[in-house]
Amino acid sequence: MNEIGELCILLSLGISIYSAIVPIIGVKRGREEYIVSAENSIFVIAGLIVISSSILTYAFVNRDFSIEYVANYSNRDLPLFYTLSAFWAGQKGSLLFWSLLLSLFAVVVVIQNKNKNRDFMPYVISIISVTQCLFLVLMTFAERPFELIYPPEDGSGLNPMLQNPGMVFHPPTLYMGYVGFTIPYAFAMASLLTGHLGNVWIKTTRRWTIFSWFFLSMGNLFGAWWAYRVLGWGGYWAWDPVENASFMPWLTGTAYLHSVMIQERRDMLKVWNMVLIVLTFSLTIFGTFLTRSGVIQSVHSFGQGPVGYYFLVFLIIIILFSSYLIINNISILKSNNELDSIISRESSFLFNNLILVGAAFATFWGTMFPLISEAIKGEKVTVGPPFFNQVNIPIGLALLLLVGICPLIAWKKASISNFKRNFLIPFIVSIIGGIALMPIGVGHLMAWLSFTISIFVITTIVMEVYKGTRARMETTGEGFLKALITLIRRNKRRYGGYIIHIGVVLMYIGITGTSYNVEKEATLNKGEAMTIGDYKLIYRGLNLKEPVPTKAEAIAAIDVEKNGKNIVTALPRKDFYKTSEQPISRVYNLSGLKEDLYIILAGFPIPFEKDSPATFKVHVNPLVKWLWIGGLVIGVGTFIAMLPDWKGKR
Amino acid sequence: MIIVVEILIFVSAMFFVGYPIFKRQEARIKTQENEALGELIHKKEAVYISIKDLDFDYRTGKLSEDDYKELKERYELEALHILKDIDDSEREKTTADKTIARQVASESAEPTDKDFIFCPKCGTKAKMGDSFCFKCGAKLPNLNPAT
Structure with a gap:
């Protein structure tokens, strides 16, 4: 079977090269059949990569350890759920998975544009195919997913840290975001190549942009959730280079998502939008380069190897190619329109863009600092979380404030008196909230600011929705609920966006809770207790279980009391895998809306002895749950913003 | 068996990719024949959005x-200017379409005596609109059938 998988990859590579070149020849010679042939190629490539992926999945499920990748990332005891996710656990499989997503997205693009954007499509197909070539070249020459070995009795198994639901969803969602941005990028380049620099490409890729942004957001969030549950250090974000690598395109992608709205309305910022989409796409490739080259130490690295340098070369090509096209069209891209007023929704969007790009730059600088310092001083100086927090927290707060101010300002030209009037209620509410929160603000200025601004933002959004509904009620005579639903239905993007903003505020609340984290470590004998916050933890003993021959679980039992009342028996544990030298801590997390009680079994004497003394690390992390709830709310908002226009289909 | 499957995959892939070229598929009719018109329509939509925003901002008290x-x-x-441009563009397109249709009709119609002239020097029949006689090279009178 592996031969078929290899043939499919090789054949896809050949056809991708073909579909990268042929549509351009078709345009030059005015031969539509060449373009149709390239479109067919997109279907064929997708078919071939689906076959390859199915064969690899089949090999995993059937424990075909003659395939090196299967032997390295699975074993006979691995549950089916994780066996399937092992597909993208390593370098080779993740390349195939990326290629699979790109091929399927390309098929959707071809179908969507069967009868429109015919001038763009040859270039779009060509650019997607060139990107596809990169992955197929890697899988053909450097990282062959179907490479054979002499089959061992059993596989090495999946890294126990990856045996977590968070890790099942984190890579696919993140890749969907990464790959998704190829589509707006391809259309942007197609518009530059055809010289049709209007808003058609932006309108065509609007949903692709929201889709990619959403999945990039969710990818980051699933990664944070996984880190929180699995890495066992009590947090979810450590400003690790690879975390930053997926955060940077998210920042520029968010900026792009907002600034295209100005181009759509005012025919302005064409150069800026081009730069943002090129930056976002380049940063997705840059992130992949960081992960796969090993140039910067990270917990996520796929290891050192030549693969990263393929991405680096591709990145350089993209930047040169895109910059050339933008510079070449700069005179046409420049807009004659100007802002009507500095106090307008447009200018607040511009500030938002500057802040987001500033944050991306600061993150880039901190991430690359070890390399920069090595180049200048000859030693690698790593920049830790304090740098990123110090720089990004004020930037983040300024951004949050803008999220609140933005809805208060009219498009084009806001009058100061109206702005003041609209500003008044949210301002008073947030001041009252801020005063009420004063006691928790002592010593935590930034956290207090964050909560106060969050109150301001929520108030402005609620007021905005209320005012819109009331205006509709006055005009149409509809009841409140009907007016509200119709308002949202008729302006899905606006109100979907507001819901996303509420999600973002909830995430800010969750993140701000970090300022109040409490942490304690204690070694306890059986029957001894420790206290942290409102909790009393009584250690009841340690036990060893062997649920499967390849895994042993050391489980501690702790009675948790809150305000003198027994609420639960917590069972933090440490898992020992035969396939891994490092034991894995399985955190016990009692999660609530107010706080999480996060218990880690940190250590106990080896060799194991039942009910021996044990060391526990306990964290009380306030408000973490709001981070995940914020993610869900963002999902709802995105869904509404992406809904098709019913009105047009009537 | 695997070889057979491989050959099958290879042949089907090649067939599907190459089929449009061998078939020499007719150029698909472009839905957006007139790029300028397409852009104008987008501009019109943008202005409509702007007017809608203005109304909304005014009604919610953000605009004086x-x-x-x-x-x-x-x-x-x-918006009025854009609509006028769209009208002009569509009119141009209609005129162009009519001209093309007329030309196609005249190309395909049977020639009549009105479509020919005779060389004043040698008397050879020549097509109306020709400048010189293809037989003797004499200059032909400029009789435009449209006039």
Whole structure:
């Protein structure tokens, strides 16, 4: 079977090269059949990569350890759920998975544009195919997913840290975001190549942009959730280079998502939008380069190897190619329109863009600092979380404030008196909230600011929705609920966006809770207790279980009391895998809306002895749950913003 | 068996990719024949969105009455210009279509005596609109059938 998988990859590579070149020849010679042939190629490539992926999945499920990748990332005891996710656990499989997503997205693009954007499509197909070539070249020459070995009795198994639901969803969602941005990028380049620099490409890729942004957001969030549950250090974000690598395109992608709205309305910022989409796409490739080259130490690295340098070369090509096209069209891209007023929704969007790009730059600088310092001083100086927090927290707060101010300002030209009037209620509410929160603000200025601004933002959004509904009620005579639903239905993007903003505020609340984290470590004998916050933890003993021959679980039992009342028996544990030298801590997390009680079994004497003394690390992390709830709310908002226009289909 | 499957995959892939070229598929009719017209339509939509925003911002108390009136007037004027441009563009397109249709009709119609002239020097029959006689090279009179 592996031969078929290899043939499919090789054949896809050949056809991708073909579909990268042929549509351009078709345009030059005015031969539509060449373009149709390239479109067919997109279907064929997708078919071939689906076959390859199915064969690899089949090999995993059937424990075909003659395939090196299967032997390295699975074993006979691995549950089916994780066996399937092992597909993208390593370098080779993740390349195939990326290629699979790109091929399927390309098929959707071809179908969507069967009868429109015919001038763009040859270039779009060509650019997607060139990107596809990169992955197929890697899988053909450097990282062959179907490479054979002499089959061992059993596989090495999946890294126990990856045996977590968070890790099942984190890579696919993140890749969907990464790959998704190829589509707006391809259309942007197609518009530059055809010289049709209007808003058609932006309108065509609007949903692709929201889709990619959403999945990039969710990818980051699933990664944070996984880190929180699995890495066992009590947090979810450590400003690790690879975390930053997926955060940077998210920042520029968010900026792009907002600034295209100005181009759509005012025919302005064409150069800026081009730069943002090129930056976002380049940063997705840059992130992949960081992960796969090993140039910067990270917990996520796929290891050192030549693969990263393929991405680096591709990145350089993209930047040169895109910059050339933008510079070449700069005179046409420049807009004659100007802002009507500095106090307008447009200018607040511009500030938002500057802040987001500033944050991306600061993150880039901190991430690359070890390399920069090595180049200048000859030693690698790593920049830790304090740098990123110090720089990004004020930037983040300024951004949050803008999220609140933005809805208060009219498009084009806001009058100061109206702005003041609209500003008044949210301002008073947030001041009252801020005063009420004063006691928790002592010593935590930034956290207090964050909560106060969050109150301001929520108030402005609620007021905005209320005012819109009331205006509709006055005009149409509809009841409140009907007016509200119709308002949202008729302006899905606006109100979907507001819901996303509420999600973002909830995430800010969750993140701000970090300022109040409490942490304690204690070694306890059986029957001894420790206290942290409102909790009393009584250690009841340690036990060893062997649920499967390849895994042993050391489980501690702790009675948790809150305000003198027994609420639960917590069972933090440490898992020992035969396939891994490092034991894995399985955190016990009692999660609530107010706080999480996060218990880690940190250590106990080896060799194991039942009910021996044990060391526990306990964290009380306030408000973490709001981070995940914020993610869900963002999902709802995105869904509404992406809904098709019913009105047009009537 | 695997070889057979491989050959099957290879042949089907090649067939599907190459089919449009061998078939020499007719050029698909472009839905957006007139790029300029397409852009104008997008501009029109953008102005409509702007007017909608203005109305909404005014009704929700973000815009003063004076600013609202001034901006609305400006955008309505802009919309009017765009609509006029769209009309012109569509009219041009219709005229061009009619001209093409007329030309196609005249190409395919049976020639009549009115479509020919005779060389004043040698008397050879020549097509109306020809400048010189293809037999003797003498200059032909300029008789435009359209006039």
